[in-house]
Amino acid sequence: MASSLVKLRKIVKTYGAIKVLDGIDLDIGNDEFVVVLGPSGSGKTTILRMIGGFTQPSSGEIEFDGMSLNGVPINKRPFNTVFQDYALFPHMTVADNVGFGLRVRGVASAQITAEAANALSLVELKGFADRYPAQLSGGQRQRVALARAIICKPRLILLDEPLAALDASLRRQMQTFLKDLQREIKTSFLFITHDQEEAITMADRIVIVDRGVICQTATPRQMYYQPDNLLVATFFGDNNLIRGTAAEVSEKWVVVETPFGTCRVQAPETLWATVKDPLCIAVRPENVTLVAADAAPLKGRVVSVEFTGPISVIKVESHSDPAAVLNVKCLSAAKGMELAIGGDVGISWQSEDAWPLHP
Amino acid sequence: MNVNPDKSERIVRQFGRPLFYCFVFAVPLLLIAAPFASFLAISVGEVKGSDIVMSLTLKNFVRIVEDPLYFQVVWKTISLCLGVSIVTTCLGYPIAYLIAISTHSIRYALICIFSIPLLMNYVIKIYAMRSILGGSGVLNKFLEIIGISGLSNLFVFNLNAVFLVLASILLPFAIFPIFIALERIPNSLLHAAADLGASRFFTFTRIILPLSMPGVAVAFSFTFVLAIGDFITPQMVGGPTGFTLGRVIYSQFGLAFNWPFGAALSIVLMTIVMVTIALTVFVTPRRAR
Amino acid sequence: MGRMRKLLTGLAVLAGLGTSTGLAQSETLRIVTWQGYADDDWVEEFEAAYNADVQVTFVGDDAEIWAKVRGSNGADADIITTNTGQLQRYIDANLLAPIDLNMVPNQKEVLEQFRDLAKIPGVMRNGKVFMMPYVYAPYLLAYNPDLVSEAPTSWSSLWDPKYKGKVLTHDSYEYNFTIAAILDGAKDPFQLSEDELQRCKTKLIDLQHQLLSYYQYPEEVVQLWQSNEIAVMMAAYGPSQINALRKAGAKVEAVIPKEGTPTWLDSMAVTVGAKGAKYDLAMKWINFALKKEISKALARRTNFGTTGFDTGAITPNDKIFWVQSIEDPTRRSDLWNEIKATP
Numbered sequence A: 001m002a003s004s005l006v007k008l009r010k011i012v013k014t015y016g017a018i019k020v021l022d023g024i025d026l027d028i029g030n031d032e033f034v035v036v037l038g039p040s041g042s043g044k045t046t047i048l049r050m051i052g053g054f055t056q057p058s059s060g061e062i063e064f065d066g067m068s069l070n071g072v073p074i075n076k077r078p079f080n081t082v083f084q085d086y087a088l089f090p091h092m093t094v095a096d097n098v099g100f101g102l103r104v105r106g107v108a109s110a111q112i113t114a115e116a117a118n119a120l121s122l123v124e125l126k127g128f129a130d131r132y133p134a135q136l137s138g139g140q141r142q143r144v145a146l147a148r149a150i151i152c153k154p155r156l157i158l159l160d161e162p163l164a165a166l167d168a169s170l171r172r173q174m175q176t177f178l179k180d181l182q183r184e185i186k187t188s189f190l191f192i193t194h195d196q197e198e199a200i201t202m203a204d205r206i207v208i209v210d211r212g213v214i215c216q217t218a219t220p221r222q223m224y225y226q227p228d229n230l231l232v233a234t235f236f237g238d239n240n241l242i243r244g245t246a247a248e249v250s251e252k253w254v255v256v257e258t259p260f261g262t263c264r265v266q267a268p269e270t271l272w273a274t275v276k277d278p279l280c281i282a283v284r285p286e287n288v289t290l291v292a293a294d295a296a297p298l299k300g301r302v303v304s305v306e307f308t309g310p311i312s313v314i315k316v317e318s319h320s321d322p323a324a325v326l327n328v329k330c331l332s333a334a335k336g337m338e339l340a341i342g343g344d345v346g347i348s349w350q351s352e353d354a355w356p357l358h359p
Numbered sequence B: 001m002n003v004n005p006d007k008s009e010r011i012v013r014q015f016g017r018p019l020f021y022c023f024v025f026a027v028p029l030l031l032i033a034a035p036f037a038s039f040l041a042i043s044v045g046e047v048k049g050s051d052i053v054m055s056l057t058l059k060n061f062v063r064i065v066e067d068p069l070y071f072q073v074v075w076k077t078i079s080l081c082l083g084v085s086i087v088t089t090c091l092g093y094p095i096a097y098l099i100a101i102s103t104h105s106i107r108y109a110l111i112c113i114f115s116i117p118l119l120m121n122y123v124i125k126i127y128a129m130r131s132i133l134g135g136s137g138v139l140n141k142f143l144e145i146i147g148i149s150g151l152s153n154l155f156v157f158n159l160n161a162v163f164l165v166l167a168s169i170l171l172p173f174a175i176f177p178i179f180i181a182l183e184r185i186p187n188s189l190l191h192a193a194a195d196l197g198a199s200r201f202f203t204f205t206r207i208i209l210p211l212s213m214p215g216v217a218v219a220f221s222f223t224f225v226l227a228i229g230d231f232i233t234p235q236m237v238g239g240p241t242g243f244t245l246g247r248v249i250y251s252q253f254g255l256a257f258n259w260p261f262g263a264a265l266s267i268v269l270m271t272i273v274m275v276t277i278a279l280t281v282f283v284t285p286r287r288a289r
Numbered sequence C: 001m002g003r004m005r006k007l008l009t010g011l012a013v014l015a016g017l018g019t020s021t022g023l024a025q026s027e028t029l030r031i032v033t034w035q036g037y038a039d040d041d042w043v044e045e046f047e048a049a050y051n052a053d054v055q056v057t058f059v060g061d062d063a064e065i066w067a068k069v070r071g072s073n074g075a076d077a078d079i080i081t082t083n084t085g086q087l088q089r090y091i092d093a094n095l096l097a098p099i100d101l102n103m104v105p106n107q108k109e110v111l112e113q114f115r116d117l118a119k120i121p122g123v124m125r126n127g128k129v130f131m132m133p134y135v136y137a138p139y140l141l142a143y144n145p146d147l148v149s150e151a152p153t154s155w156s157s158l159w160d161p162k163y164k165g166k167v168l169t170h171d172s173y174e175y176n177f178t179i180a181a182i183l184d185g186a187k188d189p190f191q192l193s194e195d196e197l198q199r200c201k202t203k204l205i206d207l208q209h210q211l212l213s214y215y216q217y218p219e220e221v222v223q224l225w226q227s228n229e230i231a232v233m234m235a236a237y238g239p240s241q242i243n244a245l246r247k248a249g250a251k252v253e254a255v256i257p258k259e260g261t262p263t264w265l266d267s268m269a270v271t272v273g274a275k276g277a278k279y280d281l282a283m284k285w286i287n288f289a290l291k292k293e294i295s296k297a298l299a300r301r302t303n304f305g306t307t308g309f310d311t312g313a314i315t316p317n318d319k320i321f322w323v324q325s326i327e328d329p330t331r332r333s334d335l336w337n338e339i340k341a342t343p
């Protein structure tokens, strides 16, 4: 993120008394694939529409290459959008749809034909030039919309849940396709989705939006293992959130008393805890290992063992607080100790796998 | 505002094509084909005394073609009504566009304003127009005040008055089909066009206009059909020169009691109407339909 | 094609049934007539006096009456009222029953000129009385004294170039020809030869160039008179039309031109459907309608002339052509269309 292409600063959007966006700061870098993720109604589309120029921010600044975009009309912005419903022109052939952006710019028609053919081959739709949108499948329409957006060589392509209407397998296919295409044409993508898995597989950077504010901006890996808050911690896949209190606080470490025993975890800069503060420890179930009860400082009782194929899920309960339950995922084939329901067991993890959070 | 074409498709599949089509076609068949058939039957009959007798004569049709009187009236009527349709459609388009781009409350106000004429009784409307158009009516007084000689009596009981009245009465019939067609164009298409760099004008000529053509076609045929079938307006404001096909047909029924000839003339009228509708459908771009 | 015709009239009759109380009640006297000819108070008075049940249907034009009576062979109406000219075809089609004058004593009390029925053309056939003259109105020549300095005396003022663009006439093929023929001096203005018709056509084309407009309904005329300058007009609805214009504030006078004028005479007739007691009741109604009080009230309310009360609409000096059936309605209608299509 050395140089950013588009900058959003303190963007606020209100509809009457409702504040839909409340101080959004966002940078999109050159050639970066940014995914905006968030629950329904959180304001994702609104952010995209403001960058595209379809909606005006109530306050705040949008910059492009250091210039303000406020007041610049839609057709003067160097971005192109792939709409959620594709918005293909029904009365034009695929080739005319794709060539539209060039026709607007007054490009000679021979060149338009050539470039449209080129764009269509990029999205693997050679031979579809003379069809009408009504004669295409959902995925094909989606790719026409994409070809139409890339033909103008925009600096940024805005995509609003472009894959939402596709079935699971086509969706995965398109995810890889989009990602490859983005690398090939070297353009920034701002991609909206509310599918976490999609976000993780595609993004260079994920932006999580909730109720009009950005919760966290980070790489997929950071999001997964080092969430900034409880919401993010529970957003992707299963996670264990062990509640406890800070017993000892240093610059680099915190010692936390939990229902399973006392443990020491590394403290990130964002953590502002003092002794006796309630704290949470986030550990992914697959990062927990079970050991002999006397060999570990953390202990619990096995409640259940569930075989789900290659992976088994084991539930471990605290001795002191039966409400505190830890999920553990381990390879079903793993050799070692035999687990008896109701038996005591030791709990252990690599110290970098545990992540402290404010509850 | 997009209509899902799959829906009707599904209904068709569900109920079975034959049954569905039977239902769909039975109603128009009863309402249109049956009267048409009876007219056809009457049109080849003739009057004997005070009875219409069955005979398979084409003399009624021959008379229409051969008698220059009827030929001339038919042409005069067609050109009048084409003119009315062209003017109302051209005038209706910008109004419909204005309604379509207006925001909520203004849009409702405009729709109400332009529907008021539809709610009024037809004859009352014509009476109202007539007092505006009369020799000492508002319009003629205005033309006299402007003082350009030759302008006065321009719209007093002649074909111009018929034209003016038809155009103003039929304007809503042009506005609303176009408005509906414009309404049906998804906003996202306009956004997409702008997003690809198109100016408002470019978007209008390449996207809005072609996609609203079905509405224009409906508006055109609607106004044409209503204008050509009207026999009251020419009677009321046409004065001695406003004699149209509708009047000729009207005169054949009632006491003249020449139903066969009236029916033959009606069939000519219906044919003109159907040819016009077929032509408009034919020239409307297929994909925009 | 007779069957098709029957079907259509059948439908028309069916539609008419909607207004009746249901299937034929033998005691109900069904009168088919025009608005103003059978007001509620008279009907109530009659019902009380004769312990009868009367059902009145008002019609809008002659075709409606014809369809009703013709379609049911007289079974759907007992008494009909229309002009003497129209009624001829009902007699031709054997749809009317003769009137028994012994049962209509009031007939002897009507105005002098209507007392001898043999003198009124069309009323009798083969020595039998088929209709009872009742209401009449002459066609009048109306004019605006502000625009016409001297009271006109002839239909020819309609053709006076002075009044070009200020003339109105009724849009009817029958009477424009009749009036043109009267002006042309035709022997019988209701039975014109082709020669006479052609001469009338030429005259009527000239008249068309004089016109501001044709009119069809009496209400139209009031409006036309208000928003235009009208000098002379053929008033097809007679004195009632003049009265309506005056009521609306128009300055208007009317005369019966010296050449004479067609005058329609609405008469009551009994259909062959009225038999026995029903026929007797029909006679009672006719007798009742000819009563002095009713004649007077009708004349007052409608401004038409009635046979039982002298309104002064026609003086003995006026030349009157009682309306007769015309030689060939289709021919006149075709010629009328030709006239109207002439630029």
Ligand SMILES: Nc1ncnc2c1ncn2[C@@H]1O[C@H](COP(=O)(O)OP(=O)(O)OP(=O)(O)O)[C@@H](O)[C@H]1O
Pocket: A015, A018, A020, A038, A039, A040, A041, A042, A043, A044, A045, A046, A047, A194
């Ligand atoms: N024109 C508008 N007027 C009022 N409120 C609006 C308008 N457009 C959006 N909103 C509100 O703004 C909020 C954010 O909407 P937005 O469309 O950005 O959500 P989203 O994150 O894209 O949701 P989804 O995932 O369902 O598409 C919603 O609560 C919505 O109701």
Ligand SMILES: [Mg+2]
Pocket: A044, A045, A046, A160
């Ligand atoms: Mg959205």
